[in-house]
Amino acid sequence: MAIMGSRKHLKRFKAPKHWPIHPKENKWTTKPNAGPHAIEGSLPLLLIVRDILGVADNAREAKRIINNGEILVDGRARKDYKFPVGFMDVIEIPKSEKVYRVLPDEKGRLTLHSIVAENKDFKLCKITEKTTISGGKTQLNLHDGRNHIVDNGYKVGDVVILKVPEQEITDSIDFVKGNIGLITGGKHTGEIGRIKEINITKSSMPNTVEMETEDKKTFLTLKDYVFVIGKEEPAIALPGGK
Incomplete structure (x- = not known):
């Protein structure tokens, strides 16, 4: 049992400080699966549904809501309650018509900032690395784990505006003076x-x-x-x- 617990769960006192949980309430908390964001920069979807949004009173209810496809992340239903949600992700609850963007507060904690529905169809993604692949194309590695094949013209540090869920680059913001x-x-x-x-x-x-x-x-x-x-x-x- 101890081995299974360590694989599926995380001891609360070892959870990242930005998680909205009390380290002494219970011994274990949900451990995010491997995904687009590292554990240090993400929140498991269950914690968002139960502890931040408060649309579920307990873990069982939160799992049911998530498994029913009632929570969208970047325009797609995520049914894994351990899915890691991170910076700039867009969270949508179609039933309540509420939409949020994940942003940091002044203490470095990830928070959900309410946004209008018109802004749910795009997100900002930072280029963390780029490589040249066969055919002279460029592969962009983005901060949220996405990879995009593009023509040249981008540099590390720039930010692309990504249409979701289509994942199309519609514009970009250069990392330059004045921006x-x-x-x-x-x-x-x-x-x-x-x-x-x-x-x-x-x-x-x-x-x-x-x-x-x-x-x-x-x-x-x-x-x-x-x-x-x-x-x-x-x-x-x-x-x-x-």
Whole structure:
């Protein structure tokens, strides 16, 4: 039993800090399956249905709702209660006509931000890596585990606007000075700013970015922590109406 428990479940005190559970309530919690997001940057679907959205009172009811296909992730019904949901994913409950986008708060916790139905059909995906494949095509590896074959013209750090569930790239946002970025790591997690300067080092030190907030305050963060979300205006709705 101990072996099966360790495979299917996760001890609560070992769960990521951003999970909305109390470490002392029970010994075990749901362990996400392998999927598009790593465990450190995701929430199992059951926790979202039961603990965040509160549409189920217990795990059994949450599993029934999920198994019935009542919860959509990026436009597709996900019937695995351990499916890992992560940053920028779109959660939809057709029965209640409610839609949410997964975003980080200022403490680095993943939260569900309510959005209007018109915004449910797209998501932003950051290019984390790209490689050249046979035929001269380029493969983009995106932050949510997706891979896309495209013509050249994209670079690592850019963000593509992806139509879901079709998974078609409809536009992109370049990682360049002047564009708007959401900080996804470090002490400035959750903050929004405009890219003021990109500092590329020629050593083993990480590249950094100087950001400027709406009230003209500046701060420095790692380049990898900046997720561009718009040019003149953010392409997505943000908490607090930003």
